[in-house]
Amino acid sequence: MSIKLSALAEELGLEYTGADIEISGVNTLDKAGPDEISFLVNPKYQQQLETTKAGCVLTSGPYAERVRSALVSTNVYMDLAKIINLFAKPQGCLTGVSELAFIHPDASVDGTATVYPFAFIGEGAEIGSNTVLFPGVYVGEGTRVGANCILYPNVVVMGGLSLGDNVILQPGAVLGGDGFGFAQTPAGHMKIPQIGTVAVEDDVEIGANSAIDRAALDTTRIKRGTKIDNLVQIGHNVEIGEHCLIVGLVGIGGSTVVGNGVILAGQAGVADNTRIGDGVIVGGQCGVSGKLEPGVKVSGTPAMPYATFLKAAGVCVPKLPDMFKRLKKLEMELESMKKAVGEDNE
Known part of the structure; x- marks a missing residue:
């Protein structure tokens, strides 16, 4: 061109x-x-x-x-x-539906969709207009995939889920696997069936090898316009707001609610049942739990205001070796003074 x-x-x-x-x-x-x-x-x-x-x-x-x-x-x-x-040249070279794909007789595939060889579309599933399913894609029973979506190779969308329009799932993304739910029993860990679903709204992109767990009972939801990087883990019953950025290797514990326009930088960890307000920025490798008010910027583990983290990490931490030496010296001097006072009292 x-x-x-x-x-x-x-x-x-x-x-x-x-x-x-x-x-x-x-x-x-x-x-x-x-x-x-x-x-x-x-x-x-x-x-x-x-x-x-x-x-x-x-x-x-x-x-x-x-x-x-x-x-x-x-x-x-x-x-x-x-x-x-x-x-940009679009990925792929096929149009139409390959005879080597498996499409259940009760599934619905729009006439403008493209389905590559070795894709699987389960019973009652719906594939919208102009959507592309690459080789190795699995779409489970009763799942709805909207219009203009791209599901790259080896994407898994388990049964009973819904994807909006213009959704992009990068290779190896897995949606709707069971959430991590187990009950402690005398005989060991008893699995709690995860019978909820996952709902992904319009214009969401989910990176390669990321995993979004289905809810235990209700819905794990990714709202409109949010972009999720590679190797991200989102637990069951999590709700991610609109237009968020979730960077690689982030982990979000179950039942957490993330507001709109939130940025979670790489390797940030969010504990179960955390509440993160609109517009929050969480720094890389930050550990978050409890509640973050809208608009705050935090970093460190545990999470603290960004300015405080800079002082602690940039000013205090480099001085720790010298402070440790001074402390040991003061302890030795104090011990000597105690011995001297004890001898004088004798």
């Missing part, structure tokens, strides 16, 4: 400067060629504007005069995403 810079600018509603060149791809400032568009999002890379061979640079106004051709944006990152979408 190639497109004139003027046509690209019109498509995005932006202004351009310099020659109206043909654009055939997107690349970084240091690797882009004369027929590619590059971008400057972070000003710390602005020195690369002097050496880039890119035919055009997507950037904000102050930097437009420093390159041969520029596409001028007030939100570079957003417009970069739009440009990449134009040039």
